[in-house]
Amino acid sequence: MRKMWNLALKNIKFRFREPQQYLFIFGFPILFVFVFWVIFKDMPSSVPPHNQFDVFVWGFIAFTVAFATQSASMAFSREKEKGTLRRLMTTPVRTSSIFGGFLLSEVLVIIIQLAIVYILSFALLGVHFSSILALVLTFLMYILCGLFCVGIGLILAALLKPKLAGELPMIVIMPIVFLSGIFVPLSSEIVYFNPFFWIASFGRELGFSGSGLFDTIKILDFVGSVDTGIAVFWCIPMTILFSAVFLGIGLYLFNKRCLK
């Protein structure tokens, strides 16, 4: 556990000692919310009494989290390229500690970025969170969604040469984001195979679930939602499933191709 924590700490130091990382961790979500606000601030609400941001914000947050793909891919391909992973493997450290340390630091960055987006969404965009439980649940679900993105990043880092692993992730993840229907609704069943669809649906349903804790709990039942016809509850296992599968594939591939 100590080894895992020391490796995570090492990754965190990288994040906070390289000036360009500040731009990615803090600057990017702030800028993103601001641009989003400038574009949509004058748009009339389609779902009064909620504002238009209550509809779009969940897709927008998912879009922010999607950048974890790039971050993860670059982090691992950098270690692969510089040989530091190989050097670590000359010590009696388990690969589980290496991956654990890496995931801890990635999750920390995702949490920081999500916190920034949540705070600004509330303060600047006036997004309505129906309850603290809704806020916490959606936050946790987005962390899971971030792990899905980290999984994709790991897969790319394992399969691609370092230079490509730094350039391709956004080209891969952006179509996945847009094919989820979170920005422009898609009538195709393809959305069900996309974790962004589940996470954004979850956020939207909880966002509109009245006001207070009981309303949030009530919406988490097995009754089909108005929007999708699928029970909101199912968004949770579906997001977990996608995250676990893609993270598992990423870890397996990277371990097999780069650490063996």
Next chain:
Amino acid sequence: MTKIVIQTMDLTKQFDDLVAVNELNIYVKRGELVGLLGPNGAGKTTTISMLSTILKPTNGDANVNGHSINANPHEVRKKIGVVPQENIFYEYLTAKENCELFASMHGIKKEEIKSHVKDLFQRLQLEEKMNTKSSKLSGGMKKRLNIMMGLIIDPDIIFLDEPSAGLDPQAARLTWDFIRGLKHTGKTIILTTHNMHEAEELCDRIYIIDEGKIIAEGSPQALRANIGDGEFFDLKFKSKTDLEQLKSKLEDLGSYINKVQVLSEDRMVISATGGVKRLLEIEELLPEGLDSLQNLNIHGNTLEDVFLLLTGRKLRE
């Protein structure tokens, strides 16, 4: 009898069609400093990578400190220190943080190795740069940090891959002195090098390796004696000459001609005892005497000459 702490058994590594290491059998006794000497691409680094469990052998096995590299790599890693050829560390961490991180991977807390870390930094003359970001260190300092990280746990067995490559002569001397110091503390060391001076200066025993195979083994003195104590004549002819015929004539000259190797149609090397006077006898066999030669080089036998006579190639080719 000194215990053997490293032994390979037909150790083989193949990358697609390339056999980088071919049924290698070597041993290292406790406290020995053994060199793997060979040109680039000979398989030295691949051998070290397998012994340090970074690479899995295609065939064969090795025992390091009583543990199989195939069956128990985790145990092997507990007692070894590896210093790679390139400077590999985290550039955004300070020199000290890098050392502490690698110590922690061995389960050692930084408080436990505080004095050892300080001692290492002093011995490698880096104590003033302990808290400097590694990326800000000079080339020589980075090399020393690279070495230090491999030794941070005070390992029993040390693998040094081309430890002085890319260093200026002064820094190389410092590194050699440091390695000698390690040997005097009883460490078992394998180092790879293509630098014959480094091998001669440091090693108790040398394995000369070429194309993944051991072609000679022994102490530097024994290896040189193998090709005969004496002089080494390197003859470059002005034009193509029947050197095979000349070779047999030279071999008939007597026992003072130790070895003759034809390197190309216009170049041959001769190891002979008896000093420069042998040149007169050699000269008589040349078609136009010394006028046949474009270049003549005479010097005492070195490990470079051993390699040249064994393979027909120079170490750096």
